[in-house]
Amino acid sequence: MKRLLAAVSSAAILSAAMLVPAPAVADSSQVTQIALLQGPPVIPGHPLSPILDRGTGLPIGGSSALTAGSSQRAALAAEEGWRRAYEGLPTQVQQAVPPHLRPPEPAAPAEVTVVPVQEPSPAPEPPRCYNCVAITYDDGPVPGTTERLLDTLKRKGVHATFFVVGQNVHAHPEILRRIRDEGHTIGNHSYSHPDLARQADGTIAAQLDDTNAALSRHGGITPRWVRPPYGSYDSRVAAAAGARGMALAIWDVDTADWQHRNTATTCQRAVAGAREGSVILMHDIHEPTVAAAECIIDGLRAKGLRPVGLDEMIKRPDTGHVYRRAD
Numbered sequence: 001m002k003r004l005l006a007a008v009s010s011a012a013i014l015s016a017a018m019l020v021p022a023p024a025v026a027d028s029s030q031v032t033q034i035a036l037l038q039g040p041p042v043i044p045g046h047p048l049s050p051i052l053d054r055g056t057g058l059p060i061g062g063s064s065a066l067t068a069g070s071s072q073r074a075a076l077a078a079e080e081g082w083r084r085a086y087e088g089l090p091t092q093v094q095q096a097v098p099p100h101l102r103p104p105e106p107a108a109p110a111e112v113t114v115v116p117v118q119e120p121s122p123a124p125e126p127p128r129c130y131n132c133v134a135i136t137y138d139d140g141p142v143p144g145t146t147e148r149l150l151d152t153l154k155r156k157g158v159h160a161t162f163f164v165v166g167q168n169v170h171a172h173p174e175i176l177r178r179i180r181d182e183g184h185t186i187g188n189h190s191y192s193h194p195d196l197a198r199q200a201d202g203t204i205a206a207q208l209d210d211t212n213a214a215l216s217r218h219g220g221i222t223p224r225w226v227r228p229p230y231g232s233y234d235s236r237v238a239a240a241a242g243a244r245g246m247a248l249a250i251w252d253v254d255t256a257d258w259q260h261r262n263t264a265t266t267c268q269r270a271v272a273g274a275r276e277g278s279v280i281l282m283h284d285i286h287e288p289t290v291a292a293a294e295c296i297i298d299g300l301r302a303k304g305l306r307p308v309g310l311d312e313m314i315k316r317p318d319t320g321h322v323y324r325r326a327d
């Protein structure tokens with residue numbers, strides 16, 4: 001019992017010292033008595049020791065302070081009481097309290113930063129399509145050649161681009177849907193293949209609109225690209241495409257496949273002329289062109305190039321812009 005009392009005394013003195021440094025509380029016997037009157041013994045660090053009020057040096061809340069549920073509230077109440085008591089002390093006495101026993105600073109109110117409302121910034125540029133090349137085929141879809149070309153592309157795991165003629169779409173909608181289902185890019189190549197730069201404004205509009213209507217009706221497709229027949233366009237054609245959410249796709253590699261109709265020549269021109277970002281022009285209505293597809297794909301890959309659909313190579317075309325290549 002003597003040892004216990006000694007422990008109680010020293011703990012009580014310690015508690016009292018937190019309030020007013022010695023010699024204000026010098027009579028340890030008084031404190032001991034108070035501690036004994038108030039409740040269970042105070043043994044610092046013992047799990048059953050009550051939490052002392054730093055302000056009074058007495059246990060907080062009697063036995064209830066021992067329950068786990070209230071211990072946190074009690075600790076907060078003790079901290080608040082101690083802070084109030086500390087703040088009421090003369091400055092010299094405050095300074096005499098060892099720093100580690102002073103009450104913690106009350107939490108500063110969270111700083112509120114007002115962020116001005118900003119205009120939505122334009123979406124970042126899509127990443128460059130590394131080593132990409134677009135192989136493109138005009139004038140279909142037609143039975144036979146277009147279908148054999150699709151077979152080769154599927155076998156080689158390549159997406160190409162098909163610039164379709166509106167009247168052929170009406171004639172062979174099932175081939176259009178196969179092109180769509182196999183993941184190729186589909187573009188508008190006018191309705192009946194006139195030289196658009198030589199047409200009246202109304203005809204240009206009708207050639208684009210009728211083809212878009214056919215694509216929508218037969219395939220649910222809204223194209224983003226126009227390839228004007230013969231690559232012939234003027235500012236009116238570009239503006240008409242732009243007004244319909246489309247860009248013009250010309251080319252930088254012309255295989256002239258429709259002139260020579262030679263498989264080896266078509267392959268050689270396509271592969272030799274291609275570099276990253278190139279657009280290669282061919283026609284899927286000529287058998288020698290279809291026969292060159294495998295040679296072209298292998299040749300491009302041997303150069304480290306990757307044949308892709310135009311939609312993959314140029315992900316967000318500027319409407320009304322004329323593209324000869326990806327850049």
Ligand SMILES: [Zn+2]
Nearest residue numbers: 138139229230
């Ligand atoms: Zn054409």
